[in-house]
Amino acid sequence: MKSNRLLYLLPLLTLAILAGFFGWSLLSGRDPASIGSPLVGRPAPRLEAPALFPGKPALTDALLRTGKPVLVNFFASWCTPCLAEHPLLERLASRDGVTIIGIAWKNKPEEARAWLERLGNPFAAVGYDLDGKMALDWGLSGVPETFLIDAKGIVRLHFRAPILEKDVNERLLPLLKAGS
Amino acid sequence: MTRPARSAVLALAVLATASVLTSARAVEPDEMLPDPALEARAREISRELRCVVCQNQSVDDSNAEVAHDIRRAVRERLVAGDSDSQVRDYMVARYGDYVLMKPPFRMRTLVLWLGAPLVLLLGALGLWWTALRRPPPTPPAPLSEAEKEKVAALLDSGASDSGAGDAPRPRDDG
Numbered sequence: 001m002k003s004n005r006l007l008y009l010l011p012l013l014t015l016a017i018l019a020g021f022f023g024w025s026l027l028s029g030r031d032p033a034s035i036g037s038p039l040v041g042r043p044a045p046r047l048e049a050p051a052l053f054p055g056k057p058a059l060t061d062a063l064l065r066t067g068k069p070v071l072v073n074f075f076a077s078w079c080t081p082c083l084a085e086h087p088l089l090e091r092l093a094s095r096d097g098v099t100i101i102g103i104a105w106k107n108k109p110e111e112a113r114a115w116l117e118r119l120g121n122p123f124a125a126v127g128y129d130l131d132g133k134m135a136l137d138w139g140l141s142g143v144p145e146t147f148l149i150d151a152k153g154i155v156r157l158h159f160r161a162p163i164l165e166k167d168v169n170e171r172l173l174p175l176l177k178a179g180s
Numbered sequence: 181m182t183r184p185a186r187s188a189v190l191a192l193a194v195l196a197t198a199s200v201l202t203s204a205r206a207v208e209p210d211e212m213l214p215d216p217a218l219e220a221r222a223r224e225i226s227r228e229l230r231c232v233v234c235q236n237q238s239v240d241d242s243n244a245e246v247a248h249d250i251r252r253a254v255r256e257r258l259v260a261g262d263s264d265s266q267v268r269d270y271m272v273a274r275y276g277d278y279v280l281m282k283p284p285f286r287m288r289t290l291v292l293w294l295g296a297p298l299v300l301l302l303g304a305l306g307l308w309w310t311a312l313r314r315p316p317p318t319p320p321a322p323l324s325e326a327e328k329e330k331v332a333a334l335l336d337s338g339a340s341d342s343g344a345g346d347a348p349r350p351r352d353d354g
Contacts, residue, residue, distance in 0.1 A: 035232055038276040045274075106245060132249045139274035141232040141246050 035141060037158035044149045045137040047072070047101070049127030052109055052116075059127035063101055064153050069176055071100040072147040073123070074140055076107040077115035082144045085162035086119050092168065093122040098176065102126035105135050105143045148175060206243050213255050222255045225267055229254070230281045238281055250279075 025032070039045070049059040064070060073089060075082040092098040102123035104112035109128050116126070129135050138147070141160055148157040156175055159167060207226075213219040223240060229250060231242035239247045239254075250271065257267045271279045283289045323331070 033235070035278045036276050038273060132245065133253075136249050136253050137274065139276075141275070 035160060037139060037155075037160065039139055039147070039155045040158050042155055044072070044147065044153050044155050045139075046134070049103055049129050049134055052102075052104055052112055052126045052128045056125070059101065059103070059125055063125055064149050066099075067151050068099060069148060069150050069156075070124075071098055071172075072103070072138075072149060073100055074103050074105045074129075074135060074138070074143050074145045075112075076105050076143045077111045078107065079143045081162040083119075085144050086122070088163060088165065088168060089122040090120055092172075093124075096173065096176070098172075099124045103135070104128040105140065106130065106132050148172060150175075205240050206247065207240065207251060208248075211248070211251055211255065213259065218255070218258050221264060222251070222258055225254050225258075225264055226251050228268070228281050229271055230279055232275050232279060 024030075044061075044064050047059050047061050047064055051058050064072075071089075071092070075085075089100055093100050100123050102116075102121075102125070104126070105128075107128060107130070109130075112126075112128055116123075132140070138145075139158075144159075144162050146157075146159040146163050147155055150156045157171060163172070207223070213222060226240040227238050229239040231237045231239050231244050231247040231250075233244050233246055234242050237247075239250045241247075253270075254267055257270055262270070268280070277284055277286075283292060285293055
């Protein structure tokens with residue numbers, strides 16, 4: 001009986017489909033633990049934070065509506081991945097002329113200040129969010145997280161991890177060059 | 181009070197204490213709302229919200245910083261007069277469907293919701309199909325004359341053997 005013999009191929013076919021799915025999962029770079037971000041494509045959440053450095057103006061939404069794309073970076077002096085990411089931010093600010101707004105998250109202002117004074121300050125403006133209230137509005141899950149806000153104030157990218165060389169070259173700079 | 185009654189009361193007291201202790205979870209005293217009804221709603225909502233940095237723990241269970249912040253925000257929204265679903269929508273707008281312990285029924289989650297029942301249904305259909313195709317069992321063929329004689333001979337020799345012990349049996353060398 002021919003149909004019966006075909007039936008024996010069913011387990012093999014199932015295995016092939018599963019193997020195909022697992023192979024695709026491994027090779028496509030898909031991260032099953034990724035939260036994703038519902039903010040991408042929507043107007044940036046409110047920006048409202050006291051200035052980290054005394055005498056500087058507080059951070060407001062006006063900083064996101066300058067007609068130029070900006071990067072918003074949440075960091076903390078106690079966060080090791082932030083330390084790893086820091087040189088990349090410095091380079092983006094100095095070499096690529098990107099405007100970066102920094103927010104120290106759950107970080108004592110004096111500690112965040114000391115950290116920036118020691119490592120260098122890549123931020124055009126920097127504030128702090130001691131209790132993480134504003135950060136919740138940004139859907140923050142931890143630090144570092146980085147948002148690209150386009151000239152119209154729309155969130156274009158949301159990195160829920162330290163940004164890497166690859167992210168800068170493949171995702172950030174192309175969007176910035178396209179005049180987002 | 182009789183002895184069994186007293187030990188029953190004691191057991192109940194221990195159980196009640198244990199349940200109070202386990203229901204405390206990760207919520208810290210300073211997070212709690214003074215209004216018990218609102219606090220109960222906050223607890224209910226935060227049990228359905230997933231801590232976004234701890235894979236599979238509810239916000240109510242987790243000690244993570246973000247879970248603490250979300251618990252606080254839930255309570256703030258409730259005090260501001262939001263309904264339960266408004267609070268949930270507020271979190272989904274910021275953290276996506278990931279923040280819900282129970283995934284919503286959507287096109288993207290169709291396989292998740294319907295996959296297992298579908299496989300069960302397919303299995304049942306397959307069983308039914310093979311049962312239909314199987315030919316009905318045929319009754320065994322009746323014994324031939326030669327076999328009938330052989331059975332009778334065996335039964336007879338068995339009857340004459342009984343009680344014969346190890347004595348040599350009568351043989352028919354034909």
